[in-house]
Amino acid sequence: MFIIPVGDRVNWKRPPVVTLLLILVNCFVFFFFQGSDEKNDEIAMQYYFSSDLPHWELTRYSEYLGNSGDTDESRQFNGMLAKKNRLALPLMERDVEFMRELQAGNIITEQESVYSSWKLQRSEYESRRSFTDRHVYQVDERDMLKAFVSAFMHGSFDHLFGNMLVLFLVGFMVESAIGKSLYALAYLVTIYTSILVYSLTAPGSSCLGASGAIAGVMGLYTVIFGFRKIDFFYSLGFYFDYVKAPTIALLPLWMGNELYQYFANDGARIAYMAHFGGLLGGAAMGVLYRMLRPAVIESHHQEAEIREMDKTAFQRGMDYLGEMEFKRALDIFKQLQAHHPHDANLTRLVFRAAKAEPASEDFHAAALKLLAAREMDATTSTQTHTIFQEYLNTAKPSPRLAPDLIAKLAKRFAGSGYCDDAEKLSGLLQRVAPQHIELPGVLLALARGHYREQRKEQFEATLHSLISKYPQSLEAEAAEGMLRVG
Numbered sequence: 400m401f402i403i404p405v406g407d408r409v410n411w412k413r414p415p416v417v418t419l420l421l422i423l424v425n426c427f428v429f430f431f432f433q434g435s436d437e438k439n440d441e442i443a444m445q446y447y448f449s450s451d452l453p454h455w456e457l458t459r460y461s462e463y464l465g466n467s468g469d470t471d472e473s474r475q476f477n478g479m480l481a482k483k484n485r486l487a488l489p490l491m492e493r494d495v496e497f498m499r500e501l502q503a504g505n506i507i508t509e510q511e512s513v514y515s516s517w518k519l520q521r522s523e524y525e526s527r528r529s530f531t532d533r534h535v536y537q538v539d540e541r542d543m544l545k546a547f548v549s550a551f552m553h554g555s556f557d558h559l560f561g562n563m564l565v566l567f568l569v570g571f572m573v574e575s576a577i578g579k580s581l582y583a584l585a586y587l588v589t590i591y592t593s594i595l596v597y598s599l600t601a602p603g604s605s606c607l608g609a610s611g612a613i614a615g616v617m618g619l620y621t622v623i624f625g626f627r628k629i630d631f632f633y634s635l636g637f638y639f640d641y642v643k644a645p646t647i648a649l650l651p652l653w654m655g656n657e658l659y660q661y662f663a664n665d666g667a668r669i670a671y672m673a674h675f676g677g678l679l680g681g682a683a684m685g686v687l688y689r690m691l692r693p694a695v696i697e698s699h700h701q702e703a704e705i706r707e708m709d710k711t712a713f714q715r716g717m718d719y720l721g722e723m724e725f726k727r728a729l730d731i732f733k734q735l736q737a738h739h740p741h742d743a744n745l746t747r748l749v750f751r752a753a754k755a756e757p758a759s760e761d762f763h764a765a766a767l768k769l770l771a772a773r774e775m776d777a778t779t780s781t782q783t784h785t786i787f788q789e790y791l792n793t794a795k796p797s798p799r800l801a802p803d804l805i806a807k808l809a810k811r812f813a814g815s816g817y818c819d820d821a822e823k824l825s826g827l828l829q830r831v832a833p834q835h836i837e838l839p840g841v842l843l844a845l846a847r848g849h850y851r852e853q854r855k856e857q858f859e860a861t862l863h864s865l866i867s868k869y870p871q872s873l874e875a876e877a878a879e880g881m882l883r884v885g
Contacts, residue, residue, distance in 0.1 A: 402633040402649060403568055404620070405641070415571035417579045421586065422563050425609055428551045429559050436529035443527040447488060450520045455513060459506050460491045492532075495539045495603050535605050538598045543591070549607040550590040562609045566616065573620050576696065577688060589615020589680045596676025600661075606670050614653075614677030615684075621650040622685025623696060654678050709735055716748065725755040733761070743772060750786065758795035766790040771804055780815040783808075787820065802828060806837035813841075813848035818857075821845050839865060839874035846878065 447453065457480055464473035479487040492498060500506050507517050525533065536542065536549035553559040574582040593611025624646035631642055631649070654675060661671035689696060716731035729752035736745045746768050753762035769786050772779075787808060791798055800808075805828045813821035825841050832838075842865040849858035862878040869875050 402631055402652060403565060404572070404646070404649075405568070405630050405632050410575065413575070415574045417583050417586075418567060418570035418574050421570070421609075422566060425551050425553070425559065425563060425566075429553050429556075432530040433552060436531050439527060439529040440532065443524060443529070443532075444485060444488065446527050447524050448485060450524065451513075451516065452520050452524060453488075455507055455517050456501065456521075457487055457491060459501075460494070460497060463497055463506070495537055499539065531607065535607050536594065537605050538602055541598075546594045547587075547590060550594075550609055550612050552607040553609070554607065558608060562613055566609065566613045569613070569617050569620050573616055573623060576623050577619075577692075581688070585619055585681065585684050586612050586616060588684060589619075589677045592680025592683075593670075593673040593677035596679065597670050597673035600672040601670070606673055608670070608673075610670065611673035611677040614657075614674040615681035616677075617653060618650060618678035618681025618683075619685045619688075620681075621646050621653075622682050622689065625689075625696075650678065650682055709738065716752075720748070720752060725752045728752040729761060743769070746772075747782075747786075754789070754793060757793045763794065763799050766794065767799065767804065770800075770808060774811060774815075777815070780811070784812060784815070784817050784820070787812075800827075802832040802835050803837070805831070806835060806841050809841045810837075810844040813844040816848075816852070818845065818848040818852055818854070821848055822857075839869040839872040842869075843874040843877060846881065850881075 461473070461477055461480055464476055467473070476487060476490060478484075479490065497506070502521075504514075507514055511517075531552055534545055534548045534552065536545045553562065570582075573585075577585070590612045593615060594606065597606055597611065626645045626647060628643050629646055631644060633640065633642060657671045657675040657678065660669070661675070664671070712731050712735055716728045716735070719725075719728035719731065729749065732745055732748045732752055736742065736749060739745055746765055749761060750765035750769060753759055753765055756762060766786060766789075770783060770790070772783070774780055774783065805824050809821045809824035809828065811821075812818070812824065821841075822845060825838075825845050828835055828838060828841060842861055846858055846861040846865065849855075849861060859882065862882050865872075865878045866875045
């Protein structure tokens with residue numbers, strides 16, 4: 400069974416920094432630290448069997464097995480030893496109790512003459528081992544630093560990809576709801592709650608991967624979002640579909656699935672109880688957060704509901720626009736614009752819908768707002784010019800271009816390859832506001848536009864006009880210099 404939330408979109412104006420950072424760290428560890436594991440393991444293995452360590456350690460492990468009374472395992476190991484099978488080494492290293500005694504100096508003791516040489520060679524061997532072997536969390540060691548590092552390691556690319564996909568889909572929603580600092584703290588706590596539960600149920604084993612911490616994020620998500628309905632993708636075998644349900648309903652489903660998988664797949668290498676522990680820890684923190692900050696959660700949910708309603712209304716407005724129901728579309732886009740006054744896309748949609756009534760205040764207001772907007776790049780420059788032409792040709796009884804806007808547009812068009820329209824606007828500004836303070840600057844910008852388009856006659860004529868009409872201006876001084884150079 401696989402169930403994952405879908406539908407919510409990342410707000411890239413407020414990006415999920417912690418979630419993205421966690422994904423980057425996991426990927427960095429896998430590709431840059433674990434990427435050389437196979438090569439390093441081979442180097443370490445070659446060193447081990449070229450050293451004195453097999454004579455000192457493998458023979459003692461054979462004695463250790465003989466004394467333990469496990470005749471089958473002892474027979475198997477001694478057979479490997481007799482054939483000089485290199486698999487005898489990982490078999491010894493998987494025995495956590497023996498390795499703990501060995502590394503503590505209880506197998507080869509300080510009283511033995513070989514101790515110093517053994518210690519030196521053992522240290523050299525350990526330094527050559529793969530990153531994963533050196534840092535994977537062993538339950539019986541109870542090393543909290545290794546527990547932390549292991550939570551950023553993965554056994555394969557598929558393992559990494561699956562974990563990071565789920566972390567991204569769920570993590571950004573939790574981060575947006577509770578904030579970056581608390582989200583980072585919650586992630587850290589669930590690393591250890593997942594390890595704790597796993598350790599209680601799998602003594603003598605090892606554990607690595609972000610699954611437990613990510614399960615904690617999932618548990619936190621279900622409690623924080625509570626009874627808010629959201630879309631989920633699910634699959635049962637080869638059957639899959641989408642369903643809308645309260646988020647909290649996922650918690651018992653996820654936890655029940657992990658328990659079922661744990662008991663049904665005894666001996667599987669997947670740490671189901673680490674997932675269960677993460678879910679449990681995340682849910683507990685979610686309950687605590689709800690108790691301490693109920694107003695924050697309520698505010699977040701209200702914002703989400705408004706966004707959902709806006710999305711529905713936007714789609715309805717687009718449908719009306721496609722059906723040429725311009726009045727209905729306009730009413731919807733104006734309502735949305737009241738909530739999002741700085742959304743340029745909504746202003747463009749109001750302009751399109753109001754264009755059916757070119758004498759209306761809505762049409763004039765939307766056009767003037769778009770024309771006055773700050774230019775961002777070549778695309779917005781083209782859009783502004785298109786809107787200008789539409790407004791000029793459509794507006795009734797006539798366009799309402801104020802002198803300041805005329806000057807602004809003239810400069811903008813002169814600098815973006817629309818010199819003909821810039822010249823028309825320059826002439827218009829000279830007629831309606833001959834003393835406008837921006838006129839010298841407009842003429843200079845127009846001259847430069849002509850120069851870029853290699854219109855020598857217009858370039859010189861504009862400069863001469865600027866000098867004759869505004870001889871005392873700084874722009875006139877610049878024009879004289881340009882004529883001398885030209």
